[in-house]
Every structure is written in structure tokens, then in C-alpha cells.
Amino acid sequence: MILPPVNVAELMYRAQQLAGLTLGEVAANLALTLPQDLKRDKGMVGQMLEQALGASSGSKAEPDFPQLGIELKTLPVDSSGKPLESTYVCVAALTDLSLQRWQDSWVCRKLQQVLWVPVWAERRLPLAERVIGSAFLWQPDPQQQRLLQQDWEELMELIVLGGINEIRGAHGKVLQLRPKAANAKALTAAVGSDGQPIQTLPRGFYLKANFTAEILQRQFGI
Template identity: 50%
Template sequence: MTDYRPETEQQLIRHAQSIAGLTLGELAAQTGVVVPENLNREKGWIGLLLEKVLGASAGSLPMPDFPDLGIELKTLPINREGKPLETTFVCVAPLKGITGMTWEKCHLKNKLAKVLWVPVISERDIPIHQRIVCTPFLWQPNQQEEQLLAQDWQELTDMIALGRVEEINAKYGQVLQLRPKAANSSAKTQAFDAQGRPFQTLPRGFYLKIPFTQMLLNNHLRVN
């Protein structure tokens, strides 16, 4: 299984759905991966395990996780009632060089063009090796979903371009959120203030808000 590479979208979906009901411990054993005691220092461990199991090959390159299929892989931690436990990171937000950038050509749109969602029951009281993979589903934004994403992206990008990145908080955006994305507070990147002067700030990332991923779950899995 460690060298598995899906050749078609149908193959990927079939393989993804075949792991539904398995625990992370069972998947780790199949792939020879050691399960960490906690995720404090390995926040991305579940995603990396599923990349390995499902044959994602992009690694950290700026392209979809399954480059030949144009499909991104996203794990979605949920509770036992099927409610997402946190917002979903999509990609790093550029804080400079964004003049003239359009939704049609932005990295965020490319990342969300087609997503294989893998919900995992991940409540904190469940040991990592006992957390269960639920039924994965493939999602492409419909017209209404894309419109919401594009509007939020435009609003947040305009604020960055106007030098107002420090003003942005969780209230902005209906379905998207822009917030700091850094391993620690000493990681800094350059941005520009309203007068066009450069300054150092924390890197920012685009995240999908919980009500949006809840809606996707409801639509695709009929979770009530």
C-alpha cells in the first residue's frame, strides 16, 4: 500500500472509501508508520498518514496533492455527532505582490477546485490510534459556493492590498477566514502598511470556517 498511486479519479474514490471505518492505528500498521502519543508537535500527522495511504504525491509543492488528477486532499476532524472540530487550513495567503491578482488565477481557487474530504472522528478523549476514518467524499464548489469563496477572497485580498492586514480578524469573511499561520511567533514575513511602508508581521493563512465545512458534510453525508 505504501507505493500505491491512483491513476483515475474513480480509483482514488474507491480506495478512499475502502478505508472508511478503519482506525488510524490500523492504517498506520498497514503503512509501517509509528503513531505519536499526541499531536502537539505533529499537528499534520493525520494528514500525512492519509496522504501516504491514499497515494498523494505533491508533498509540500504548491499544487494539488494528487497532481495528475487535480485533486486536493483535506482531512476534516469531526466529533461523534459529525460536527467539524476546527477551521480548515487551505493555503498561505500572499501579503505582497498581489496587485492585479484575480480570483480566477489565485492559488486558493486552484487548491479548492476539487477536494477529497476525509472526515476523521478526532475528539480529544479518543487516543490517536483509535480515531476512526469516516466515509470520504469528493467535492467541487458549485456556483453558489464558489461565489461565496470568491467574495471573501476579494474582500480579504483588498484589505491586504490596502495595507490593512493587521485589522483583519475572524469577523471578516462569510466562509473564509484569514488568520496567522506560523509555527511560532518569531516567524515573520513582510507586508505593507496603508502608506506603502514595509513591516514585519506573522504569515497569514486562508481557512474555511466551520459552518461552511459543516454544510459540505451535511450535503454529502446527510449528517443531521
């Protein structure tokens, strides 16, 4: 077991040591077996890098490195550095929402400081041959914070008012709400259009790819 990093400098050193390695090399160093693809285990790459870097939060409602206040997010990109998909942030609460504020939300806490780890992950590349890029720390600037808060508040208002089934991926400028479940039978409680209790698919918050592309552009000038 790899112990958690004691400070940001140690975390960044560990992340820099991973840059240029393939996922297969990292898996071998950790004595893990990679699957052929990620169809059944989409979060496997993130979990493996958490292990390699000494993340300790598990599935708790706190950043991956709680002692540092830093969340780890892997970002699959193509050969030109363009994100290949949206980025999962956290599961969305669908009940008891009326008093929740943005500043207290899990989304806000998760995104206060993020260690982004780009991974060259074009779908033609076998999983073991995908390459880890240069990690970097990011904090949302005031404009990004405003956009995230605005989207979160609009989405939460729709949920509270019973519009959960009307929300589509197109909602939100930078943040979206999408179904997140292993199968259609994994239902959770929510509020219906007339205020009645209903069962629906669990939802998760995701950062849109255009938002993470902007983050990469600012960091690397790509």
C-alpha cells in the first residue's frame, strides 16, 4: 500500500514520475491486471492512479487527498490534446434539497482544487498502451466558479421542482446532469412533477468537454 503524500510537493513529484508511462506499466508496478477495455469498469484508470499516488478518501464525500484538499481527475484526450468525453464529478442527491447551498455542495467541495492527469487514450489504442501525460493543479477562477455555481443552481432547481426527467445533457454551460447507473434496475428516490415520490435512475454531475478543453488550453496553450 502506498501511503498518502504528506504535502503538495510530494504529490506533484509522484505525479511527475508517472508522466510518460503507459497504463500497462503502471498496472505492472502495482501488480494489477488491466481489463481488455473499460466497458465494464469505466472508473478503473482513475482508481489505479489514485492507488499509485496514495489517495486515501475512497468513496467518501471528500477530496481524494483529504489532508491536502485535492481531488484527482483523469482526463482522456486524443493526440491533439482534445478531451474525449465529459468528466464525472460526483453523484447527485435527488431528495432533501431545499436548503442546500452551492458552497456546501459536494460538487463545489470536489472542484475547489483538482489534480488533472491527462491520459492519451484514443479508442484505437489498447488500454495497456495508453500514455499518462503531465499532471497539473487547477483551481476554478472567479468566472469558472460563477459558471459552475449557475449551472448547479439551475439543475438543482429543476430537481426540486420535479423536473428531473426533463433534464438533458444539453442543460448547463459547463456542468451537466446525466444518468449514472450500472443498469436500468438501479433506481433511487426523487421528486415527481406533482411533488410525489418517484423512482428514477441515479444521476451524476459531469464537467462538459468544452470546459475541460478550456482548462487544458490555458495550461498547455493547445
